[in-house]
Amino acid sequence: MIRFWGQPKFSREPLEPIGxxxxxxxxxxxSWEVPSNFGKFxxxxxxxxxxxxxxxxxxxMTYISLNLDIDQFVDPVFLQAFFAIKQQLTNTKLSIELTERAGQLNVSDNQLVTAAQRFKTAGFHVILDDVSSGDNQLQRVELLNPFVHEYKFAIQNFRPFASLEEIIPNLVFWRNCAQRNQKLFTIEGVESKQDLLLLSHYHADMFQGFALGRPIYLPTQDDPHNVIVQSNNLY
Incomplete structure (x- = not known):
């Protein structure tokens, strides 16, 4: 059995959950666990x-985003499946987050551009997750810019550090890229009120992190009343 767990996304002004x-x-x-193989679904x-x-x-909570690994992202079957149900997602705006996971397939630039263009044409917002981490560096971001709606900067990818101030120059670089390219900018990995107070000065559009809300179980219409939602290390 599979289910979604959802971590709330907060707007900056006002600071409130929106998806x-x-x-x-x-x-x-x-218990509920992180799948060892996402490809089996x-x-x-x-x-x-x-x-x-x-x-x-x-x-x-109208804005929801769904993570796709790079091999899923370029597979047209996933686009077709989501497009087929688009009209059923009433009052919901679905975005696709391009993520990375160890052991993924090698994918060409042409495959990535084609997939991103198809998602945009089909009416889905494309989010580049973890900019400045892994392969989502400036070259890939510039390649996909015409089809991307949002950048996400993940503070947790740079921990541990002595002070959050250490990564501010990198964060500012990507915030400026987002503003210059007219993209939404989300900061994730906000783990304390102190983080939030400092980061609020850098004009992100949205925030995510444990200080604002941990992932929670999202029920389906047909869930039994005695469904178990406890688990360890779900994030």
Whole structure:
């Protein structure tokens, strides 16, 4: 059995929850776990879960984003599955986050551009997750810019550090890139009120992090009343 867990995304002004980033989790024996192999879940399974989850979301949580690994992102079957259910996601604006995971397939620049263009043409917002980390460096960002709606800068990818001030120059670089290219800019990994106070000066559009909200279980329409939602290390 699979379900989504959602971490709230907060607008900066006013600071309030406006949506969720969705994380796929699998029930194993007696707890929910991060799947060891995301590739075993088909596009149809994930799309069906979206349809059953979306009507249960709070009315104000209209912006949801779904992570796709790079090999899923370039697979047209995933676009087709999400486009087929788009009209059923009433009051929900679905974005696709291009993420990275160890052991993924090698994908060409042409495949990435084609996939991003197709998602945009189909009416989906594309989010580049973890800019400045892994392969989502400036070269890839510039390559996909015409089709991307949002950059996400993940503070947790740079921990541990002695002080948050250490990464501010890097954060400012990407904030400026977002402003120059007219993209939304999200800072994730906000873990304390002190983080939030400092980061609020850098004009992000949205924030995510444990200080604002940890991932929570998102029920479906057909969940049994005794569903178990406890687990360790779900993020």
């Amino acid at each position: 969720y980033e969705l994380f796929l989790r699998e029930y194993n024996v007696d 088909s596009a149809a399974e994930i799309a069906d879960l979206l349809v059953r989850t979306a009507p249960q979301l709070p009315a104000k």
